[in-house]
Structures are given as structure tokens and as C-alpha cells.
Amino acid sequence: MSHATYSREREVATEAVLRASKLCTRVFQNLVSASTIEKKDKSPVTIADYGAQAVVNSILHAAFPEDPIVGEEDSVELRENEATLNKVVELANSVVNQPLTSSEVLQAIDLGTYAGGKKGRFWTLDPIDGTKGFLRGEQFAVCLALIVDGQVQLGVMGCPNLPIQLSKPDGERGCLLTAVRNGGAYQRSFAPTSTDTQIHVSSTATTADTQFCESVEAGHSSQGDAADIASKLGITKPSVRMDSQCKYAVIARGDAGIYLRLPVSATYEEKIWDHAGGALLVHEAGGKVCDAKGNPLDFSVGRTLKNNKGVIATNGKLHDAVMDAVGQVLASKI
Ligand SMILES: Nc1ncnc2c1ncn2[C@@H]1O[C@H](COP(=O)(O)O)[C@@H](OP(=O)(O)O)[C@H]1O
Ligand SMILES: [Mg+2]
Ligand SMILES: [Mg+2]
Ligand SMILES: [Mg+2]
Numbered sequence: 001m002s003h004a005t006y007s008r009e010r011e012v013a014t015e016a017v018l019r020a021s022k023l024c025t026r027v028f029q030n031l032v033s034a035s036t037i038e039k040k041d042k043s044p045v046t047i048a049d050y051g052a053q054a055v056v057n058s059i060l061h062a063a064f065p066e067d068p069i070v071g072e073e074d075s076v077e078l079r080e081n082e083a084t085l086n087k088v089v090e091l092a093n094s095v096v097n098q099p100l101t102s103s104e105v106l107q108a109i110d111l112g113t114y115a116g117g118k119k120g121r122f123w124t125l126d127p128i129d130g131t132k133g134f135l136r137g138e139q140f141a142v143c144l145a146l147i148v149d150g151q152v153q154l155g156v157m158g159c160p161n162l163p164i165q166l167s168k169p170d171g172e173r174g175c176l177l178t179a180v181r182n183g184g185a186y187q188r189s190f191a192p193t194s195t196d197t198q199i200h201v202s203s204t205a206t207t208a209d210t211q212f213c214e215s216v217e218a219g220h221s222s223q224g225d226a227a228d229i230a231s232k233l234g235i236t237k238p239s240v241r242m243d244s245q246c247k248y249a250v251i252a253r254g255d256a257g258i259y260l261r262l263p264v265s266a267t268y269e270e271k272i273w274d275h276a277g278g279a280l281l282v283h284e285a286g287g288k289v290c291d292a293k294g295n296p297l298d299f300s301v302g303r304t305l306k307n308n309k310g311v312i313a314t315n316g317k318l319h320d321a322v323m324d325a326v327g328q329v330l331a332s333k334i
Helices: 007-031 034-038 043-063 082-093 102-112 131-136 223-232 246-252 276-284 319-330
Strands: 069-071 121-129 141-148 151-163 173-180 184-189 212-214 258-261 288-290 311-314
Touching (some): 007 121, 043 082, 082 102, 121 131, 141 276, 151 246, 212 223, 223 258, 246 311, 258 319
Antiparallel strands (some): 173 184, 288 311
């Protein structure tokens, strides 16, 4: 089968994500302390969010000046706060080759205001997915994806705190995950000499034996519904709770077989940058992704997944059984 390999896009996206990941780790080490956590001070993650978006957008823009970007952040509040802006500029410049001025940093951030849609190609960026995980020192991810005519073609995700092997939490951390449509899903470490290893979903066909994962945040996914679904599937092990699109990564690597993200409100629309790269990773690793009604995720309708409700990702073999249980539990709700 012939297909686009997006090799140049992949190379540039990898470089951008690795540099932004380095920036995030630097912010965590220098600015997050017991006292910021205790005070629920969100300023470190705000700085890392802006810095990572500036770095990724400026690298993308230099390589592909015509490509629009749908990014989570914009510079409106940053323009009001000079002290924060100075920190963002300093941090961004600590990971890029060509230093940026403050106005270039602001402009780079605002390259992310594109509306998305079904025609042409654009990037979508979540500079830090899992902001709450970042502040807790747990999982977060820098997530970048390329969407062409409404379909995700490339996903690159940097997960600085994710162990290379989930079963070895004290082993090497920092995973770079990449998927290209019809080209497979891959993982490597952050080490410059590391090379891609192809990854695959688990082959488990028995729901009762499966590890399921969900968000840490009760406000992002209905954990009550997830528990009811797990119980219908005969799953007795507690869920693995993890922030960010690292959940898609652990499904794609076969560490877990089911990811449930069940609607908590009738009005919330999932954002495309929260799912584009992760969904392609699972698909290319041999799994399946859809919404709570079984519909494919529709990345062609703007900045949100307004045609979908919730997200279910599985290793594929378990998909029908999971959707059956989801249907029973959510029947009267969606
Ligand atoms: N009510 C809600 N339902 C589902 N997702 C929500 C939500 N409110 C916020 N989110 C999204 O959940 C993302 C984190 O996902 P998870 O819970 O899987 O870690 C957040 O990304 P950011 O952290 O990038 O803002 C945010 O976009
Ligand atoms: Mg996010
Ligand atoms: Mg984010
Ligand atoms: Mg956010």
C-alpha cells in the first residue's frame, strides 16, 4: 500500500517536541516546589505552557511557514504580565538555537489561533497536556499532531515522566512516541542515541484480565460510570489513573487494554489537541478508538470534537465487549 510517510514533518515535529519537553522538565525542576504545590500556585505550569507553545510553534513555522496551527494557548493574558513574559522568553531561549525576542515569543504563541476544519492541512498542539499532573510531578505530555483533510496523519508525543517500561517505575523515564497513518506506532527514549522501536497493543482477549485506565481528575471523566462498566466486564483490579495522553501511550504499548473517558457533562466538548496524536498512536499500534456511542472521533469540525461525546480506546480485541458494556451503562445518559 502506498502512503505518505511525512518524513520531513516527522523530523521537525520530533525536534520541536523534544525541545519543548526539555523546557517543561526544566520548569518543573526550577519552579515547582512543595510550597507552590501547597499553595496550589499554577504559575509554573502557566510559564511552561506558554514556553512550550512558543518553542513548538516557532520551530514549525520556520519549517512549514504555510501551515496553520490549532494550539491550546494564546497570548492575551501573557501580554498583561511582563514578569511572566520575561521568564517565558528566557526559558524558550534556553532550548532553541535562534534566540527569540519577547514580541517574537508572543507572535509564535499566537500562531496557534487557527480554527481548524475539514479542508487542507494544519497542526494541533497541546503544549502541556495534563497540567494538573505536571504540577503533581506525575504524568503530562507535549502533544503535536498533523491533520490533513480532517484526518490525523502524524502524531508525536513527548512524555518526560513516563517510564520506558511501566513495570519498571524506577527505570529510565522520558518517552517519545510517534505514529504515522499506515506507518505504525513507535517509541524511543529521550536519549539522543535512542532509536524507534515499534509498539503494539496487548493481545488480551479476556476483559477480566485487563488493566483499564482513566483520568486522575474526577471532573474530566465519570469515574462512577467507569466503575460500573468495569464491573460488567468482570474487571476486579482497580483502574490505573494517569493524567494526559500518556493513557493513549500505555494502551498503544500494551500496558493496559482499555481507556475510558466518559462524559461528565452534557455540554463539555473535548478538544482536538487532547486526542489527535494519542488516538492515532492507538490506531497504529493495532487498537481501536471511538466515542461513547461508538462513532469515530471527528477531527474535521473545528477546535473541538463537537460531534463526539467521551472517548473509548481499547486494544481492539476487547472493543466489542467494552462497547456493549458502555452502551448498557450509558444507555439513558447520552
Ligand atoms: N470537563 C472536562 N471533561 C473532559 N476533559 C476536560 C474537562 N475539563 C478539562 N478537560 C481536559 O482534560 C485534559 C486533561 O486530560 P486528563 O484528565 O486525561 O489528564 C485537559 O488538558 P490540559 O491539561 O492540557 O488543560 C483539559 O483540556
Ligand atoms: Mg490537554
Ligand atoms: Mg494543555
Ligand atoms: Mg488546559
